[in-house]
Amino acid sequence: MRTLRVISAIFLKDLRVEWRHRETLASMCIFGLLVVFLFNFAFEPAREESLRLLPGLLWIAFAFAGVLGFNRSFAAERENAGLEGMRLAPVDPGAIYLGKMLANLFFMGIAEVVVVFAASLWYNFSFIPSLGWFALATFCCTLGYVAIGTTFGAVASNTRMREVMLPVLQFPVAVPIFIAGVESTAGALKGDPIGDYSYWIKLAAGFSIIFVVLSYLLFEYVLEE
Amino acid sequence: MKKLFPPTLHLIVTLVWLIAASYLIFLYAPQEATMGEVQRIFYVHVPSAWTAMIAYFLIFLGSVGYLWKRRDAADDFAHGAAEIGFIFCTCVIVTGPLWAKPAWGIWWTWDARLTLTFVLWLLFVAYLMLRSYVINPGRSAVLAAVVGIFGFVDVPIDYMAIRWWRTQHPQPVIAGGEGSGLDPRMWVALLVTWGAFLCLFAYLMRQYLRLAALQREVTRLRRLRSSSQEA
Numbered sequence: 489m490r491t492l493r494v495i496s497a498i499f500l501k502d503l504r505v506e507w508r509h510r511e512t513l514a515s516m517c518i519f520g521l522l523v524v525f526l527f528n529f530a531f532e533p534a535r536e537e538s539l540r541l542l543p544g545l546l547w548i549a550f551a552f553a554g555v556l557g558f559n560r561s562f563a564a565e566r567e568n569a570g571l572e573g574m575r576l577a578p579v580d581p582g583a584i585y586l587g588k589m590l591a592n593l594f595f596m597g598i599a600e601v602v603v604v605f606a607a608s609l610w611y612n613f614s615f616i617p618s619l620g621w622f623a624l625a626t627f628c629c630t631l632g633y634v635a636i637g638t639t640f641g642a643v644a645s646n647t648r649m650r651e652v653m654l655p656v657l658q659f660p661v662a663v664p665i666f667i668a669g670v671e672s673t674a675g676a677l678k679g680d681p682i683g684d685y686s687y688w689i690k691l692a693a694g695f696s697i698i699f700v701v702l703s704y705l706l707f708e709y710v711l712e713e
Numbered sequence: 714m715k716k717l718f719p720p721t722l723h724l725i726v727t728l729v730w731l732i733a734a735s736y737l738i739f740l741y742a743p744q745e746a747t748m749g750e751v752q753r754i755f756y757v758h759v760p761s762a763w764t765a766m767i768a769y770f771l772i773f774l775g776s777v778g779y780l781w782k783r784r785d786a787a788d789d790f791a792h793g794a795a796e797i798g799f800i801f802c803t804c805v806i807v808t809g810p811l812w813a814k815p816a817w818g819i820w821w822t823w824d825a826r827l828t829l830t831f832v833l834w835l836l837f838v839a840y841l842m843l844r845s846y847v848i849n850p851g852r853s854a855v856l857a858a859v860v861g862i863f864g865f866v867d868v869p870i871d872y873m874a875i876r877w878w879r880t881q882h883p884q885p886v887i888a889g890g891e892g893s894g895l896d897p898r899m900w901v902a903l904l905v906t907w908g909a910f911l912c913l914f915a916y917l918m919r920q921y922l923r924l925a926a927l928q929r930e931v932t933r934l935r936r937l938r939s940s941s942q943e944a
Contacts, residue, residue, distance in 0.1 A: 636863065643856050647846040656842055657860060660835035661867045664874035671878070687877070695870055702866060706859050709780055713852070 491583045498574075498587025499594075505564070506595065512560040513595050520553035520603040524610065538611045543674040546607060547629075547666055553599045554592075554633055555655050558641035561592055566645045575711055585707035589638040589700070596630055618676045625672035628689050632665045632696035639703040642710045668692040720923075723916045730909040737902040754812045760907035761804040762830065764914055768798025769833065769865065772840065776861035779854055785929060786922070788854040791861055792844060793921035797914055799837040806834055825879045832871050836864040 506512055527545050531537070565571045574584050608615050615622060637658055644654040668688040675685030738756040745752035775791025778784070809827065810820040821827065843860055847853035895903070 639859070639863070643843070643860060646848060646852055646856055647843065648848055649846060653843065653846055657839045660832050660839055661863055663832050664867070664870045667874045667878050691870070691874060691877075698866065698870070699863075702863065706780075706862065709855050709859055712855065 491580055494579045494583040495587045495590065498584055499590045502561070502588065502591035503594070506591075512557050512564075513598060515560070516553040516557045516595060516599040517602045519556050520549040520599050521606050523549040523552060524603060524607050528610070533611070535612065539613065539677070542607060542611065542613065543670045543677060546603065546673065547669045549603050549607075550596070550600055550630070550633070550669075551659070551662070551666065553603070554596055554637055555658060557592060557595050557599070558634075558637040558658075559644065559651060559654050561588060561638065562641045562645035563650065571711065572713075575713065581708040581711050582704040584711070585638060585703055586700075588642075589634055589703070592638050592641075593631065593634045596634055597627075600626060600630065613677075615677070618679055621682055622673055622676040625676055625685075625689050625692070626669070628692040628696060629665050629669035629672070632692050632699060633662055633669075635696055635699040635703055636661050639699075639707065639710060642707070664695055665692060668695070720916070720919060723912075723919065727909070727912045727916050730905075730912050734902070734906040734909040737905050742899050742902040743896055748816050751812060751815045754808050756902050756906045758805060758808040758812060759903060760910045761801045761808065763907060764910045765798050765802040765805060765833065765837075767911075768794045768801060768914070769836075769868070772798070772861045773865035776858035776865075779858045780862075785854075786926075788858070789922050789925040790918075791858065793918050793925070795837060795840050795844075795861075796921065797917045799834075799841060801910070801914070802830070802834045802837055805830055823879060825875045828875050828879065829868075829872055832875075833868065836867070840864060 524545060527533075527541075531541060533541055562571075565574075575581075604615060607613070637654075640654055640657045640661075644650040644657060647653045668691045672685045672688035672692070675688070734756075738753055742753065742756065744750060745755075771794035772791045775787050775789075775794060778787035779791065809830070813822070814820050840857060840860055844853050844857050847856055
């Protein structure tokens, strides 16, 4: 019960901070849109091609937008000595992790909706027919991505050049998520039967569970001074 | 350990073993039927890969040990394994394309084993970069330990994902189907070279641990001196 209160307190605090600043979410969305926009010049895709390339494009946009958000999430805490405050509070560090993670997941979700909407508009593609499975696949993969991103964001906030350090830490570990994300969303967009790509969604779900639990257990060490 | 098997003796054993391995690689092992002489790079390539994987496991052990017991030695162990393992992993990444070009006709392909080795290499890079970029040096051991554990847990999932994603090339080499086995003399050359690499690894590790302990001692003495000067 108490843990739930801590989680929701941190989650709501991050939302409130974001509501007053509107920095993180705005930069994530703009950055994601820019990737989708540049893609057009990089490949000048015809319609059939753009359908084939779209899942990869979306995941590149998500990956970079995510890194931006995870970096901000802990950089702001560090600048304002927010982490000291959290460390002093007599609460489970794992709950702090879960609160931050849920806030990041929320921002990531909004940025993804914006990017997907723009991509469907600019490349004349409707996501509606495959929306259910597409949303499920994206959610499972995003959860895994955010699970490691929140921890690595906290780790990277301790380093010089954290903008570089975070993707260097994050991307190699997130390789299974990229593969699963691209393969499962591609399957959903093509309208394949769910059986053909459900194992990717299961892989992403397994990855998410493993790394949420691992982060929950290890976050105490990341926070200590 | 130091008395029984001093570092100098260890170095000599390593060198002799490496020379013996070179003899086995170039003169003793038979020429491979289809690939010819170039296949001999195999005796460097595969043992390096095995050694790099062992190094990765040692990082994990050192990391868990450090978070549990908070001994500096455990952290040195993980750090040393990372630095030396990185060299072996780089060896794999470099010798791979050199062999692939004459054997397959291409430098690189995104097949399962190659991709996984590359991911492993990136994980080594991330771990070592983190260690040198942490602002407060006192924190680097804990943060590196967390990253070391994350990376290690990630490898089997990577393996599965990449296996499902790409399964074209890898099987035939060693324990593949019938008729793909190695000549016994090739096995001898392979295992002796691996032994030599492990011996080299152990030697470098010993030197690394000694160096790390000395550095810590110097820092401690410096601090002592400056505090006594203040007093």
